[in-house]
Amino acid sequence: MKADPKDQRRLLDVQAIDTALAQLAHRRRTLPEHAELEALARELSALEDERVRAQVAVDDLDRDIARLERDVEQVRVRKDRDQARLTGGSGPARELEALQHELASLNRRQSELEDAELELMEQRETAQGVLDGIEQRLVAVRERRAETEQRRDRSLAEIARDEEFRAGSRQPLVADLPGDLVALYDKIREASGGLGAALVAGGRCGGCRLELYGADRARIKAADPDEVVRCEECRRIMVRTAESGL
Structure with a gap:
C-alpha cells in the first residue's frame, strides 16, 4: 500500500x-470510586444483617416484657380480689386462712415477675443501644456512599467531556486521510x-x-x-x- x-x-x-x-x-473502568462503592456496598449489606439481628433481639425482649406485664397484671387482679374477700372477713376461718396464704404466695409471685421484668428491661435497654449504634453506622456509611457516588459522577462527567472533545478532533483528521x-x-x-x-x-x-x-x-x-x-x-x-x- x-x-x-x-x-x-x-x-x-x-x-x-x-x-x-x-x-x-481505562480511567473510567478503574476509577477508585468503583472499588470504594463495592466495599461500601459490602459494608452496608453486613450492617443491614446486623441491624436485622439487633431488631429481632429487641422485638423478642419486647414480646417477653409484654408477656411478663400481662402475668403481673393477672397476679394483681387476683390479689385485689383475694384482698377484698379477706378484708370483708366473711366465710369460714379456714377459707380466710387459705386466702392469707394465697396472698403471700401471690406477693412472692408478683415480686419474682417484677424482678424478671426489670432484668428484661435492662437487657432491652442494652439491646436498643446496640440497635441504635448500628443504625448510626448505617447512616454514616450511606452518607459516605452518597459522597462517593457524587465524586464518581463528577469524574465520569469529566471523562465524557474529554472523550467528546477528542472524538470530535479525530473525525476531521480521519476524514482527510x-x-x-x-x-x-x-x-x-x-x-x-x-x-x-x-x-x-x-x-x-x-x-x-x-x-x-x-x-x-x-x-x-x-x-x-x-x-x-x-x-x-x-x-x-x-x-x-x-x-x-x-
Whole structure:
C-alpha cells in the first residue's frame, strides 16, 4: 500500500487521539470510586444483617416484657380480689386462712415477675443501644456512599467531556486521510492492543521498541517515502521521518 508521507505522519495524530481515548476508557473502568462503592456496598449489606439481628433481639425482649406485664397484671387482679374477700372477713376461718396464704404466695409471685421484668428491661435497654449504634453506622456509611457516588459522577462527567472533545478532533483528521490507509490502521490497532501506527525513532520501531537491524533495516531504508511500511515483529505501521535514524 502507498500513501503520501504527510498522510502517514498524520496517522500519528490520529494514534495520539486514540491512545488518549483508550486511556480515558481505562480511567473510567478503574476509577477508585468503583472499588470504594463495592466495599461500601459490602459494608452496608453486613450492617443491614446486623441491624436485622439487633431488631429481632429487641422485638423478642419486647414480646417477653409484654408477656411478663400481662402475668403481673393477672397476679394483681387476683390479689385485689383475694384482698377484698379477706378484708370483708366473711366465710369460714379456714377459707380466710387459705386466702392469707394465697396472698403471700401471690406477693412472692408478683415480686419474682417484677424482678424478671426489670432484668428484661435492662437487657432491652442494652439491646436498643446496640440497635441504635448500628443504625448510626448505617447512616454514616450511606452518607459516605452518597459522597462517593457524587465524586464518581463528577469524574465520569469529566471523562465524557474529554472523550467528546477528542472524538470530535479525530473525525476531521480521519476524514482527510485515504480510506484504505485508515482501514488498515484501524484493523492493526484493534489487533495490536490499541496501537496501529508508531514513529520510527533512533532506528527503533516505536511499536515494539526493537532496534532495526540488517536486512530489515535496509528494506525500510530503501522503501519509497510513500510506501506504507510495517514492522516485521509487531506488524504495526512504521511512520518514517527525517529523525528516524535510518
